[in-house]
Structures are given as structure tokens and as C-alpha cells.
Amino acid sequence: MWQDTDTFRRDYPVQFSIDRNSPVPAYYQIQLDLSDRIQRGEWNDRKQLPSESTLAEQYAVSRITLRQALAELEKDGIIKKSRGCGAKICEKPAPFVHKMDFYSIVSTHEGHDGKQVTSQVLNIRRFDMPTEDVIEHLQLEPGTPVVYIKRLFLFDDKPLAVGRSWLSLARFPGLDETGLGEKGLTATLRSRYNTxxxxxxxxxxxxxxxPDERNLLDVSYDCPLLMVRGLSFDQHNVPVEYSTTYWLGDKVRFTVSMNTQELE
Structure with missing residues (x-):
């Protein structure tokens, strides 16, 4: 059984004090600080957090409050608690690598162990009065109906991103009724509409x-997201899809490959 020691207390004095007047719950303040300390490598040599009693003493809170913070860290996959062994720090999984020079998210991307991104269509329907933002980007006349598609992207069966897309219904008739093919939007546009x-x-x-992203991605209100706002063009340089995709900031890495010949 792992035992707490006075040396552990002296080596790692807490530099954080809870703001008792803040509307942010004390357990959440502790959660953020512990997460930051773990990321800084404070316990890299032990790969384990101090005991609950030590942390409760450091933060000057009850063990009930401290356990709430630890429960959230375990939910996020940062630590793993086990009876008699304390809270072990989990190895951070490799992020999903999204190559920005590829258009499609699904199928063309694989993780380090060969796992692919999959998508779930949450909503697909017709909008008769799209917003000015959509009209401007797709170069449509006001009042032109569009198809709205909302999707959840998963990596290793866990939420990774939420995407929303808008396309001209006049250009892609029936898309709101027939939906997407098994290979996704890009393949559907190519095979069905020669786009x-x-x-x-x-x-x-x-x-x-x-709130919607928090619910779908199962994250807290302070979780960082990376929003990618995109506009695609077809073989005739005509706008096709206007989209916004919200990625989990700690689960994805964007890469870009560029040819520098034009800069020479």
C-alpha cells in the first residue's frame, strides 16, 4: 500500500489558494490546479498524486470537496484511482492528427494505431431562411433554401468534434431527404451530384x-475547443459547403504541409 510522507508534503507545497468569493465551485478550482500541476510534470517521478488527506490539507478543504475534484480528473482520463494504491497519473494518449491539407475528416485520417474517425449524423434538414453569414459565404440569393447537416465525429468511439454544414438545396436537391452515403458527405457529393x-x-x-457542444462532447464549460470555420469550392471554383467544426483542443493536433516554391 502506498503511504503518504512528510517529505512528499515538503517537496510539493501548493502555490494555489481557493477563491472563496468566486462563483466557481471550490472543487472545480482544485481540479484545474491539479490538472495544471500534472501537466507541468510536478509528479513525473512518482506518477502518482499525494494522498487525499495531504491534498485536502494543502488546499484547506474537506476530503469530500477534494474527492469531487479527483472524480472529475478521473472522468477526464487524467488519473486513475484504485483502492489501496491512491490516484495514479495516466499516460496522456496520443492526439488525433488532422492533416489540414486533406479536406475530409472521415476515412482519410487514421490514428497512430490505425483507428479511424467515424461520424454520426445528428440532424439533417432544410432551412428556407438561412442566415446572412451562410448566404454570403455560399454566394446565394436571400431566401435561397439550404441543407443543414449536424454531425458528431468520434475517434476510438469517443467524441472528438461537432460539425455543422450548410449547402445549397437548389444545387443538391434531395440531400435533406436522402441523407449521406456510408462514406460521408464528400463521397456523396462526388457520386450523386458529380461535385x-x-x-x-x-x-x-x-x-x-x-451548452450544445458541452453536452455532445461531454466536457465542462472551461474546456478549450478549436473552432475551424471552413468554406470549400468545387472543380469550377464555386462554393460548395460552409461549415463550422468544434474540436476538443486536447485531443487533436493540426498539421499543415506547404510547398515553398512560390515564396522563393
């Missing part, structure tokens, strides 16, 4: 999750 994606523009920014 080939040749170019796309992406913009990335860090955001906090809205």
Missing part, C-alpha cells in the same frame, strides 16, 4: 464550448 472538392479555406480560433 468534386478542389479547394478549401479554413480559419482556426480558440473558443469556449456552448
Amino acid at each position: 468534386i472538392i478542389r479547394r478549401f479555406n479554413d480559419a482556426i480560433e480558440a473558443v469556449r464550448p456552448a
Whole structure:
């Protein structure tokens, strides 16, 4: 059985004090601080957290409050608790690598162990009055109906991203009724509508999750997301799909390959 020691207490004094006047619960403040300390490698040599009694003493809270923080860390896969052995620090899994020079998320991407990203269509329907943002990007006339597609992307059967797409219904008739093929949107556009994606523009920014993203991705309100706002073009350089995709910031790594000949 692992035992706490006075040396453990002296070696790692807590530098964080709970803000008792903050609307943020004390357990969540502790959760964030512990997560930060783990990421900084404070316990890399032991691969284990101090005991509950030591941490409760450090943060000046009850063990009940401390256990709430530990439960959230375990839920996030950061630690693993076991009776008699304390809380072990888990090895951080390799992130999903998204190659930005590929258009499709599904099928063309594999993880380090060969696992692929899959998608679930959560909603697909017609919008008769799209927003000005959608109209502008797709270069449509006001009041032109569009198809709205909402999807959940999973990696190793765990939520990775939430995507929303808008396409012209006049250009892709029946898409709202027939849905997507088994290989996804890109393959459906090619096989059913003879539309080939040749170019796309992406913009990335860090955001906090809205309630819908928090629910679908099973994260807290302070979890960082990376939002990719994209616009794709077909073989005739006509806009095809306007989209926003919200990625779990700690589960994905974006890579870009560039040819520098034009810069010479």
C-alpha cells in the first residue's frame, strides 16, 4: 500500500489558494490546479498524486470537496484511482492528427494505431431562411433554401468534434431527404451530384464550448475547443459547403504541409 510522507508534503507545497468569493465551485478550482500541476510534470517521478488527506490539507478543504475534484480528473482520463494504491497519473494518449491539407475528416485520417474517425449524423434538414453569414459565404440569393447537416465525429468511439454544414438545396436537391452515403458527405457529393472538392479555406480560433457542444462532447464549460470555420469550392471554383467544426483542443493536433516554391 502506498503511504503518504512528510517529505512528499515538503517537496510539493501548493502555490494555489481557493477563491472563496468566486462563483466557481471550490472543487472545480482544485481540479484545474491539479490538472495544471500534472501537466507541468510536478509528479513525473512518482506518477502518482499525494494522498487525499495531504491534498485536502494543502488546499484547506474537506476530503469530500477534494474527492469531487479527483472524480472529475478521473472522468477526464487524467488519473486513475484504485483502492489501496491512491490516484495514479495516466499516460496522456496520443492526439488525433488532422492533416489540414486533406479536406475530409472521415476515412482519410487514421490514428497512430490505425483507428479511424467515424461520424454520426445528428440532424439533417432544410432551412428556407438561412442566415446572412451562410448566404454570403455560399454566394446565394436571400431566401435561397439550404441543407443543414449536424454531425458528431468520434475517434476510438469517443467524441472528438461537432460539425455543422450548410449547402445549397437548389444545387443538391434531395440531400435533406436522402441523407449521406456510408462514406460521408464528400463521397456523396462526388457520386450523386458529380461535385468534386478542389479547394478549401479554413480559419482556426480558440473558443469556449456552448451548452450544445458541452453536452455532445461531454466536457465542462472551461474546456478549450478549436473552432475551424471552413468554406470549400468545387472543380469550377464555386462554393460548395460552409461549415463550422468544434474540436476538443486536447485531443487533436493540426498539421499543415506547404510547398515553398512560390515564396522563393
